[in-house]
Amino acid sequence: MRKILLSIAVFGLMSVSAAAQADPGDFIEPIMPPQSINLGMVDLGKKLYFDPRLSKSGFISCNSCHNLSMGGTDNLPTSIGDKWNQGPINAPTVLNSSLNLAQFWDGRAADLKAQAGGPIANPGEMGFTHTLAIGVLESIPAYVREFKQVFGKDKIDIDQVTLAIAEFEKTLVTPNSRFDEYLLGKKDALSADEMAGYQLFEESGCVACHNGAAIGGNSFQKMGVVEPYKTKSSADGRVAVTGKDADRFNFKVPTLRNVEMTYPYFHDGAANTLPEAVDTMARVQLGKKFTREENTKIVAFLKTLTGDQPNFTLPILPPSSDTTPRPTPFSK
Amino acid sequence: MRKILLSIAVFGLMSVSAAAQADPGDFIEPIMPPQSINLGMVDLGKKLYFDPRLSKSGFISCNSCHNLSMGGTDNLPTSIGDKWNQGPINAPTVLNSSLNLAQFWDGRAADLKAQAGGPIANPGEMGFTHTLAIGVLESIPAYVREFKQVFGKDKIDIDQVTLAIAEFEKTLVTPNSRFDEYLLGKKDALSADEMAGYQLFEESGCVACHNGAAIGGNSFQKMGVVEPYKTKSSADGRVAVTGKDADRFNFKVPTLRNVEMTYPYFHDGAANTLPEAVDTMARVQLGKKFTREENTKIVAFLKTLTGDQPNFTLPILPPSSDTTPRPTPFSK
Structure with missing residues (x-):
């Protein structure tokens, strides 16, 4: 008490x-609509949020477990990760997560940016590494151009990736509930x-x-x-x-x-x-x-x-190039 | 020859x-834009296409393997199904599939409606049964209302489900390529x-x-x-x-x-x-x-x-009710 x-x-x-x-x-x-939003970063972050090429398998994206069609969750007791791994904890909703004092159930990430890198490199979630994920993005010309446009740098790095995803997530507030x-x-x-x-x-x-x-x-x-x-x-x-x-x-x-x-x-x-x-x-x-x-x-x-749910056009992802490393869903 | x-x-x-x-x-x-489209059926079919509750696991939807962000495919050699099952064949694109003389690589489904029921009940894909899928939909009040609005019947059946998905898929043509x-x-x-x-x-x-x-x-x-x-x-x-x-x-x-x-x-x-x-x-x-x-x-x-890619708002799925059977991703 x-x-x-x-x-x-x-x-x-x-x-x-x-x-x-x-x-x-x-x-x-x-809930108030988000303020001070970088729209270019949001558009890029939205693509990354939906892009399963940030996972080892090429099958799991942020949206797989934080599904924006389903309240920003997977509606499962615990999530399904790489190779059908059973996660240890319920996936919290991404909706309004910018309002949290910290991220994850135990607050181990200070903010959305710090959270976004976690699942990519978690062997039981997306099962990839930050280095490999950057390698994939660097091989896709349309991503290279978009990162350069948004961040003004010649190289993509994981900070840009997580910053863009976090900026997109900041838009996922749900105002206008009846309450x-x-x-x-x-x-x-x-x-x-x-x-x-x-x-x-x-x-x-x-x-x-x-x-x-x-x-x-x-x-x-x-x-x-x-x-x-x-x-x-x-x-x-x-x-x-x-x-x-x-x-x-x-x-x-x-x-x-x-x-x-x-x-x-x-x-x-x-x-x-x-x-x-x-x-x-x-x-x-x-x-x-x-x-x-x-x-x-x-x-x-x-x-x-229940407030306004995410309302945006399904993002279209830029295709891989001939040099993009291919996903390896069935290898160790 | x-x-x-x-x-x-x-x-x-x-x-x-x-x-x-x-x-x-x-x-x-x-490619010509689609004609004679039933818009109510398209809206319903779009939700069903994105709804992983049509799978045993609650994790796999039509869009998992025919991802509309990625050319209507999963960009994998063969697909990932229930319990990370490795599929036997490459997932063909759903884009412009209404123009095919038949569906699947071997043409075993005469049309999109006949195709749509296959993966739901395939143990290596969505791993569910038509009966269980209908049970889930019947337990969700907003779906019950929408099916009634579209089909004018009191009961949902698998024919309505596959017809709605097929109607949505008929809209997935990609006109206006440079060619x-x-x-x-x-x-x-x-x-x-x-x-x-x-x-x-x-x-x-x-x-x-x-x-x-x-x-x-x-x-x-x-x-x-x-x-x-x-x-x-x-x-x-x-x-x-x-x-x-x-x-x-x-x-x-x-x-x-x-x-x-x-x-x-x-x-x-x-x-x-x-x-x-x-x-x-x-x-x-x-x-x-x-x-x-x-x-x-x-x-x-x-x-x-490469033509116009699908251009629509991410569908928001009606929530399950207290009586909706829950997904069973980790049980046999």
């Missing part, structure tokens, strides 16, 4: 009961049940961790505050980054934006549905048991958090 | 030398080298099989007419469909539209580059050896066949 209270304290020195009466804007802010319409003044944007669900969400303490523009993503919290969370996952959480035992089973609080689309839930992907996720959260984080009716209302509120 | 001459005969009772002097329109026609501009009257659309390459393509007999609007796709021909084609592939070709020994190693002639993007080449994906593919074709189909200069010119011509 201490962590939750601390978190509340940070968020305005209010108690949970005060929170319930506060203006919602105090806890949850609407944001409500926050911005359209007081009838939510139905009575949805409003009641929002009140429960606030009063019960969910908002202690799920707050800010992303309704999450801005703190690390222990999974299982009141009651231990039982899981088959071996993920240790933030302790893997800090080495501090106090950070064991601490995970980045996931965003609740577009949560209707980002099933299954939790770092182990063990909860298939929103009613199940709400029930488990109430039990292990808050020591509460919602009635079926309360659960339904909270879920109704959560479904108002 | 008999097959080539026969093919020429069918195509206007002209000899190869007459062909060289003929109006190019006699052999190759420009089509030439055919339609822009006489300076091609450079001198590209024109010379086109002349060589005609005079050498390539056009005997690669003709029509798709510059291929309209006949089955033996792979290795003059000289046996050496391959590690065990694919038998059209004999698997007809049972006739004369059809052994007969394959559907692939389209040359967008051939710059559809590497690697041949049914076994053994040729990585266009110069290599042209060289091999000349040797085993025509008994010819092009000089390096001739090869370069033919390749330059082939690169004028």
Whole structure:
């Protein structure tokens, strides 16, 4: 409980009961469209995001596991990587990930740029190396020209690649959810049940961790505050980054934006549905048991958090040249 | 050689030398935009084409192997299927596939609708069953509504699914290549080298099989007419469909539209580059050896066949419901 209270304290020195009466804007802010975007870099980053040639197999791109047709996730408990490797943890959504205080469940990457290089070189994900990926890009004339146009340099390097992908990802915010319409003044944007669900969400303490523009993503919290969370996952959480035992089973609080689309839930992907996720959260984080009716209302509120999904033309990738190294999906 | 001459005969009772002097329109026609398209069905089919929930794993969609960012192919010699299964044959491009006389390399599917159901239920591709796929779709309210809107029926069935996917695929034609501009009257659309390459393509007999609007796709021909084609592939070709020994190693002639993007080449994906593919074709189909200069010119011509690539907004897929059966990527 201490962590939750601390978190509340940070968020305005209010108690949970005060929170319930506060203006919602105090806890949850609407998502704003991205600012200061480099459009040339976005266009390049979009191509790279969809390009499976950044993987050893030529089959897996960023979009394979953070699928922009599916809420920026793969909708699988854990992801499928090179040679059908079963990943250790649920793929978090890329949507609104620019709002996170850090990237990955354990926050081991400081920002999107630092994150983007990880999966490319992870043997269980895209299975490639940065050097080989750069070699592929350098062999494709249209990429060479586009990198030069965007970065003004003669050589492509991994910093340019991850910077471009990160710039594209910064555009993947999802404003204009019905709840944001409500926050911005359209007081009838939510139905009575949805409003009641929002009140429960606030009063019960969910908002202690799920707050800010992303309704999450801005703190690390222990999974299982009141009651231990039982899981088959071996993920240790933030302790893997800090080495501090106090950070064991601490995970980045996931965003609740577009949560209707980002099933299954939790770092182990063990909860298939929103009613199940709400029930488990109430039990292990808050020591509460919602009635079926309360659960339904909270879920109704959560479904108002679905915003504008990515809206762009499918990128067309420049073809490989005769000298481009070919993918090796079936070799070691 | 008999097959080539026969093919020429069918195509206007002209000899190869007459062909060289003929109006190019006699052999190759420009691609026309699709007509009589059902737009509601296209929108639905586009979603289904991108939906990995039609696979057992929840990871593989039509677009995985016929990637519309990459010339409608996966740019791999043979495809990756469920559990990283190595497919037996090169994935043909879906672009302009509506122009093919039949689908698959051996023509075992009469049309796009008949083709679309195959990979879903193939254990080495999407690994699912039609019944399970329909169960998934029936559990997703937004799909239920959209199918009802498009087909006017209360139940979804596999015929509707494959019909919608086929209707979407009919839109995947690629008009407005530079060569089509030439055919339609822009006489300076091609450079001198590209024109010379086109002349060589005609005079050498390539056009005997690669003709029509798709510059291929309209006949089955033996792979290795003059000289046996050496391959590690065990694919038998059209004999698997007809049972006739004369059809052994007969394959559907692939389209040359967008051939710059559809590497690697041949049914076994053994040729990585266009110069290599042209060289091999000349040797085993025509008994010819092009000089390096001739090869370069033919390749330059082939690169004028890249037309307008698919141009549409990335589809957003309706989320699963609480009752949607979940994918099982790691179970048997």
